[in-house]
Amino acid sequence: MRPNILLFGDSITQESFRSGGWGASLADAYSRKADVVLRGYGGYNTRWTLFLLHHLFPLGLTKPPVATTIFFGANDAALAGGTSERQHVPVEEYKENLRKIVRHLKECSPTMLIVLITPPPMDEEGRMEYARETYGEKAMTLPERTNETTGVYAKGCVELARELGVRSINLWSKMQETDGWQKKYLRDGLHLTAEGNAVVFEEVVKVFKEAWLDASEMPYDFPHHSEIDGKNPEKAFQQKCL
Amino acid sequence: MRPNILLFGDSITQESFRSGGWGASLADAYSRKADVVLRGYGGYNTRWTLFLLHHLFPLGLTKPPVATTIFFGANDAALAGGTSERQHVPVEEYKENLRKIVRHLKECSPTMLIVLITPPPMDEEGRMEYARETYGEKAMTLPERTNETTGVYAKGCVELARELGVRSINLWSKMQETDGWQKKYLRDGLHLTAEGNAVVFEEVVKVFKEAWLDASEMPYDFPHHSEIDGKNPEKAFQQKCL
Structure with missing residues (x-):
């Protein structure tokens, strides 16, 4: 429903x-209005994601999502030659893979609101600290990702969104507007703190609202309890349930 | 899937x-293994909930939930004659309504794991404080709910679960085992704090595990990234995706 x-x-x-x-x-903001479905794949880059695409979004779904956020790039941007090389995908292929994902979603549903999100910025020092805390002397001594390289992927993502006419959130730029973003928004140089999560939430809600997917303007699935007359509850449910 | x-x-x-x-x-604990679907209706009692039942759980669903938690009673237990009388449902009717819900879910899917959760305990003093803070002089001066009455509903819920052979969580009793439960688990005498939420989470996970719906034993929907060979990714996806 x-x-x-x-x-x-x-x-x-x-x-x-x-x-x-x-x-x-x-999920909380859209509660009683829309279901938020989680399809996050830790460690995945866009190349591996393509294997899932037709399984997660089969053509001919009777109820495709009304909106999808596509949020990859942090792994694609792992450096070739670094300790996370396995995850590296060249930026041109990253863009091409995103293009395939967007095209497929549009084929699933021409009206789907598609939002591309760039990877967040990358704090090289924080990432090294995390590696030392986690692996001690075995920790990497050279960065596996750099902020500059991640920025190239972010730029590619935004360019592609513009080219395809879908919305985008440049998280890489947005977060760096705030002083101390390295520790404020990133907990290990790469993944988000609660404050970093709040930035993503605000940006996604903003884009959804601009696209008229505004929770405050969407109907409740069933009557709000204050509309139910204790002595005559049938009345409130008449339209939707009886 | x-x-x-x-x-x-x-x-x-x-x-x-x-x-x-x-x-x-x-949702986090079962991520990549099961989808957690939110069907919470603030202010609802079991009487009003019956109007939704066939809409939320239509018979003949191709994919009914594997598990459902049924967590009502806090509103049913509002006192007749109190300021929340509109929500009051007599305890015998509460049990009867829960019975209808459970029977309907079993009809939807005989294998569904059904877990009845009792209302949490009720802190009368905390509720009055909250009312004074929120409504000032217009606040109620008599309690709209009492812990004792809520306990009667909790007992009814657990008895019914036993009678119907479904699992239950006696949150009312469980929370009161901890000293200072009134402020530790309840933020306004009725709704849960983060610590109160953690108790519900732990209890639900425990019951799910006992019923073999254990996240740690469930398969990932798609390969874990560590199983993917960077040079030959097709191999990891062969079984599920190709």
């Missing part, structure tokens, strides 16, 4: 239902 | 995707 909003992405999406997470906040 | 876990209840369910909420924690 309710429309679905689907969150498609890597670990930053998969983790988004942890305490203070942007996905859970969306 | 993934099984659904449905959370059916009143405001304590509807709010469960706020920061630290038990619903969001479940």
Whole structure:
């Protein structure tokens, strides 16, 4: 009955239902109005994601999502030659993969609201600190990702969105507008703190509102309890349930 | 593809995707394994809920939930004659309504794991404080709910679960085992704090595990990224996607 909003992405999406997470906040904001469906795949890059595409979004769905966020790039941007090389995807292929994803979603539903989200910025120092805390002497000594490289992917993502006529959120730029973004928004140089999650939530809600997917203007699935007459409850349910 | 876990209840369910909420924690715990579907109706009692039943759980669903939590009673237990009388449902009718819900769900799916959750305990003093803070001089001077009465509903809920052979969580008793439960678990005498939410999450997970719906034993929907060979990704996806 309710429309679905689907969150498609890597670990930053998969983790988004942890305490203070942007996905859970969306589910709360749209509660009784839309269902938020979590399709986050930690560690995935866009190349691997293509294997899932037709399974997650089969053509001919009777009820495709009304909106989908596509939030990849943090893994694609892992450096070739670094310790996370396995996840690296060249930026041109990253853009091409995103293009395939968007095209497929448009084929699933021409009216679907598609929002491309760039990877967040990357704090190299914070990432090294995290590696030392986690792996001690075995920790990497060279960065596996850099903020500059991640920025190239973010730019590619935004350019592609413009080219395809879909909305985008430049999280990489947005977060860096705030002083101290490195610790404020990132907990290990790469993944989001609660405050970082709040930024994603606000940006997604803003884009959804601009596209008229505004929770405050969407109807409740069933009457609000204040509309129910204790002595004559049937009346409130007449239109939708009887 | 993934099984659904449905959370059916009143405001304590509807709010469960706020920061630290038990619903969001479940969605996180079962991420990539099951979808947690939120069907919380703030202010609803079991009488009003019956109007929704066939709409939320139509017979003949191709994919009924594998598990459903039924979490009502806090509103039914509002005192007749109090300021929330409109929501009051006599305890015998409350049990009868729960019985109708359980029977309908069993008809939807004989294998569905059904978990009845009692209302949490009620802190009369905390509720009055909240009313004074919110409404000032216009606040109620007599309690609209009492812990003793809510306990009668909790007892009825547990008895019914035993009679119908479904699982139950006696939240009313469980929470009162901890000293200072009034402020520790309840934020306004009625709704849950983050710590109160954590109790519900732990209890639900425990019951789910006992019923073999254990996230740690459920398969990922698609390969974990560590199983993907960067040079030959097709291999990991062969079984499920190709």
